[in-house]
Structures are given as structure tokens and as C-alpha cells.
Amino acid sequence: MKQPMRGFTWWLIVVGVVIAAGIIVPYGVLGGGAPSLDILMFWSAFGAAVIALVVAGVSRWRL
């Protein structure tokens, strides 16, 4: 029981970090520069990371 719940805690932490980064990085790091695709590319990677996190979360379901 302890081991799976530790996995859940880590997953939750990573989800929180990724979502926070989805706001902080574009607004705090990438914004305000010369016109570029940096923010668009970052948010594309963010979308891919969300998919990876969901897949990681449901892949352990025993069906």
C-alpha cells in the first residue's frame, strides 16, 4: 500500500510542477523578447507533457 501511494504523491508533485511551469515560464522567462516561436513551442511541449502524465497515471490500471 505504501509504495503505490508514494508513486501517487510523486505523480501529483510532477503534475503540479508542470502546470505551474505552464504559467511561470511563458510569463516569467520567455515573455517580452523579440518576436519568436519560443512561447508557442514551450506550450506545445507543455501539452505533450500533460499527455505523458495522464498516460503514466492510467497505464498502471489493471484491467
Add this chain to the structure above:
Amino acid sequence: MISTTLVWITLAVFAVAGGIIAFAAARKNLGTAADYYLGGRHIGGMVSGLSYAATTYSAFMLVVLTGLTYRGGVGALGFELIYFSGLTLLVVFGPRFWLAARKWGFITPAEMLGARYGSRNIARLTAVLSLVFLMPYCTTQMAGIGLLLSGVTGGGLNLGTAIAIGAALAIFWTLVAGLRSVAWTDAVQAGVMLVSALLAVGFVVAAIGGVGAFVDEVKQTRGAWLDVPGPGLWSLPTFLALAIPWFFFPLSNPQVSQRLFVTTDLAAMRRMIFWVLGFGLIFTFIAVIWGYAALVLEPDLENPAGATPALLGSGVVPVGVSLLLIVGILSAAISTLDSIALTLGSMVARDLMRQGEGRDARQIFIGRVVVVVVVLFAAWFALQNAPIVDQLAALSAAGLVVTVPATIGAFFWRGGTARGVLASLVGGAGTAITMAIIAGVSVFDPRLAATVIAVTVALFVGVSLVTRPSASALDFKGELRKELDENGVW
């Protein structure tokens, strides 16, 4: 501009095709309430996933999100992706909703909350709040249909006729076979939405000169639109104000959380989640690229929400593809509208009018009446442009978020009590309405969502700590643990 006759012919083909699908779905119905409202809890992963996607990704995408990109640039992509990241909630809550609904026979999310905390008043109040915030939201779907059809025909198809068409289709497809016809037509409509939008985007990008030329054009002439806050719309406070309540959409909006009750098994739920993820990411990018394309090809529009009709009528997209995309956007609006109407029908029948087990025919009848009322309400107010309805529609995300603390607590905190939930629902919704409608705080102001969430959480936790759980409350945390462990769910 597109010929009104061609649009009429396309709509007729769309209506007939949808009618055939709806009647095919009706042949599988058994006449029970669970069958009518949940498809007998036997919907497969692909159909439920596409239905979920078509329900959650409404006309908002190719009308409003495209307009937000047109007006404010890349911030629209970030906002929509934060909303998309809310799908992570399904990893935790999807199996819990599904297992609880199987174990105790829940049909509506409101009923589930009421049973968990041992109070029918919670179910009633949740149903009332859903009606208050979702019925106005339906008007925006209707308005989207009207704006699109009258826009692309240059007024040849007037607003009233366009809205009447949308209303008739939504009512018909819902009444025929309930969730099963809604889900089947949703699934096909999701396919139409995706294919038509991909084709249309391909044509507009080609018309600009290809991907490279498109990017160069945006960089050179609209560089600010690639940045945040960009030309002004997407300041950080505005971004947070919109993104935070929308993140909780999978839990706060009953028309999507009820979808977590419908899959055949957890394997189907997993496939459902994959379909929603794939559809959502692709459709988000399509809507944003479409907004940038409108910026390049149709600059200086007075109303950014008119970007899609302007692009479709510009001649850049072949008429056949434009007609297909019109069907796609119409599909997006109708699939959201009929799903909301059906969910509200189930909530009125079961949670407000207390039609329980053994009264299936009456539950279905009440639900059908509510579906008609909800759609007619939406159609009427879409024509009237009533300010109060517009305000409540804009407030729907921040208003419905008041159910989230009680929902999370239902599965993770045994200390939550019925009085705590009732206080949080009344206090949270009261705060939302007071701030937005009486004090005039905009939904673009983060203080609105932040205050509503803070008040809701504080009342739920605070009142629960000083009151006792009801004797009839269910222990989801304890009673579902064995099944969760057996299925490898956290």
C-alpha cells in the same frame, strides 16, 4: 459569402444523417432511466471519448478561442492548454466516479454528492446551481450557431432561423434515445469537427504560402501576437482569471463528469481518456492556428468573434470544405447543447423531483420535458441578448467551481459534512453572483475566481470541522479502496 441555398442543402444532409444515427441508437434502448441517461452504462471507449470531446470542446473553440487568438495572440493557446491540463483530474477521479456509480447506482453527479454526505438537499442545491449556470451557458452555444450561419451567408440565413435550426436538431437528437443518441451523434460530429477543421486549416495555410511563409508573416507583421501579454489582452491576471476555474471543468461541469458513469468498464474509460486527450490537443492547435490565419488574411475585423465567418466567406477555403466546417462548428455547438440539456433533465428528474428507482418512465418523461425547456430557453435568450443571461453564462466556470471542494472531499476527506457542503455551495455561489453581477467584478479579474474558491474551501472545511457527518453518509474513501487497489488505481 456562401450561397444560402448551398447552406440549406448542407444542413438538410446533416439533419438527415444525424436523424438516421439517432434512430439507430434508439433501437438499442431498453426504456430504463439508466439506459436513457447513461446509455445503460455500456458505452465503449471510442464513442464515450469522442462524445466527451464533442461535449467539452464546444462552438467556443472555433468562435471564441479563435477570436481570443485574433485579439490577443498566443496567450489563448496557453489558456486553453491549462484547461486541457485539467484532464489530469480524470486519472484520479475517473475511476472513483465510475466505481461509485456502479456500486450505488448513481445517475447524476448531484445524486452522488447527496448520497456521499447523506443529504438530499445537497443533491437539490447542486442541481439548482447547475441549472442557474448552465442554462445561460447554453445560450452562448445558440448565439454561436446564429453568428456563424448568418455570418457566412451574409444574413441570407437570419439569426432567428439559424437558432431555430440548432434548437430543433438538439431537441430531436436528445429526445430520440437520450444519452445513446447523444453519444452516437456526438461521436460522428467530433469526427466531422476534426476532419473539417484540419482541411480548412490546411487550405488557409496554403493560401498564405505554406507554414514557413505563415510563420514569417506573423513574426514580421504581428510579432506581439507571439508574446505574452501580447497586444494587451493576455496580462497575467487575465490569464489566471480565466485559466483557474476552467482547469476544474472535468469535475465542476456535470455534463462531462456524468460521462464518467457511462463506460462499460475501466478499460473503456482508459480508451475514453486517450481519445479526449488526442482530440483536445489537436483541436486546440487548430483553433489557435485558425485565429492566426484570420489575423493574416482578414486583418482589422471590428469583432474578433467574426473571424471564422470572415475566413470562411473569404474565398480562400473551397466552398465544399467551408460547408463541411460549418457543419463541424454546428456540430460542436449542438453536441454541447444536447449533452447539457440531457444532464439537466436527469438532475431535475432525479434530484429535484425525487423520481427514484422503479419510476423510470416518469424520470424519462420529466427529462424530455426539461430538454425541450432548456433548449427553448437557450434559443429565446440567444435572440434577446439579455444582459443577465450573458453575465451568468460568462460566470458559469467560476460559478460551477463551487462544487469542486465537496467533490474532492467526497473521495479524500471523511471529515466533510453535509452542512459544510451546503455552506460552501450557498456561500460560494452567493459570492460569485454578488461579485460578478452586483459589484460588477469582471470574469477577467482574478479576484473573482480566487475569492469564490477561497470562500468555498473555507466554508467547506470550516463548517465541516465544527459539525458532524450525517448518519446516512457514505464512506467513499473506505468502501472504494478495495476496488481501487484491485484495479491498480491510486
